[in-house]
Amino acid sequence: MKYAVFSLDIEDWYHLDYFSGKECDRSYSMLDGLDVYREILESYDIPSSYFVLGEIADSLKTNLKELSEQGNDIASHGWGHVRPLTMEVVPFESEIKASKEKLENIIGKQVMGYRAPCFSLDRERLDIVNKVGYKIDSSRIKFTNHPLYGDLNLDGFQQNIPAIYSLDDFFEFEVSTLPLAGRQIPVSGGGYLRIFPWIIMKKMIEYYLEKNNLFTLYIHPFELSSRTNPDFPDGTAGSNKFRFSLGRSTVIKKLHALIKLIQEKGYQFTTFSALREKMIHQKT
Numbered sequence: 541m542k543y544a545v546f547s548l549d550i551e552d553w554y555h556l557d558y559f560s561g562k563e564c565d566r567s568y569s570m571l572d573g574l575d576v577y578r579e580i581l582e583s584y585d586i587p588s589s590y591f592v593l594g595e596i597a598d599s600l601k602t603n604l605k606e607l608s609e610q611g612n613d614i615a616s617h618g619w620g621h622v623r624p625l626t627m628e629v630v631p632f633e634s635e636i637k638a639s640k641e642k643l644e645n646i647i648g649k650q651v652m653g654y655r656a657p658c659f660s661l662d663r664e665r666l667d668i669v670n671k672v673g674y675k676i677d678s679s680r681i682k683f684t685n686h687p688l689y690g691d692l693n694l695d696g697f698q699q700n701i702p703a704i705y706s707l708d709d710f711f712e713f714e715v716s717t718l719p720l721a722g723r724q725i726p727v728s729g730g731g732y733l734r735i736f737p738w739i740i741m742k743k744m745i746e747y748y749l750e751k752n753n754l755f756t757l758y759i760h761p762f763e764l765s766s767r768t769n770p771d772f773p774d775g776t777a778g779s780n781k782f783r784f785s786l787g788r789s790t791v792i793k794k795l796h797a798l799i800k801l802i803q804e805k806g807y808q809f810t811t812f813s814a815l816r817e818k819m820i821h822q823k824t
């Protein structure tokens with residue numbers, strides 16, 4: 541069986557790393573992209589995993605409860621989108637505990653999953669994720685030459701199927717990339733879906749789907765928001781303004797096309813926690 545897990549990292553536009561430390565107008569929100577995403581997935585009856593920032597969870601209470609009741613995964617994306625590799629381990633541990641508790645209080649269920657902001661995680665911090673009671677991590681991605689991302693060592697883990705690793709009942713789901721001409725192309729990223737023309741993205745994803753058994757997508761509310769761009773804070777580089785805006789008008793259409801392509805290739809849509817259950821049953 542081949543599986544696809546779509547995930548939305550629920551953060552607002554001002555949480556993006558290239559705005560960090562800048563004066564952003566936080567009263568302007570692009571979280572309406574969550575509703576757009578929900579509507580698209582619900583129209584295909586597809587479940588999803590949602591990685592939520594603790595600091596905005598209260599403003600999304602109704603949404604999160606509904607999503608959880610409908611069988612979606614509510615997981616943690618940390619608290620305020622500070623990159624874990626820039627934090628000491630003690631505050632890191634407190635923040636991932638706090639965000640787990642916050643989400644559990646809202647949905648009334650155990651929160652299993654964690655994804656580090658910017659995939660910024662190392663083995664020491666991954667062990668802390670496991671220690672504080674998470675059962676799933678999805679922060680591992682193979683990137684070439686990307687300064688923000690950590691290199692996540694999985695010594696001692698066993699590989700269940702390619703891109704899924706486990707250490708006892710703790711699972712790591714690697715985010716999909718495609719090796720191409722000596723580089724890793726993140727075919728799973730909302731940013732890449734926006735930026736590349738669909739005709740190119742489709743070819744790469746088709747190739748990936750034929751060779752693999754797990755496809756993951758990660759996308760963000762701002763990418764799907766129907767609102768206009770925010771007033772970018774002073775000092776935002778022109779290249780980042782461009783990167784932020786590029787392809788926002790076409791991404792919804794591409795998301796529909798992507799879902800159809802994945803279905804045609806015989807993949808089954810699921811969530812990380814449902815997939816973890818499946819893997820545990822296969823092992824025993």
Ligand SMILES: [Zn+2]
Nearest residue numbers: 549551657658
């Ligand atoms: Zn994020």
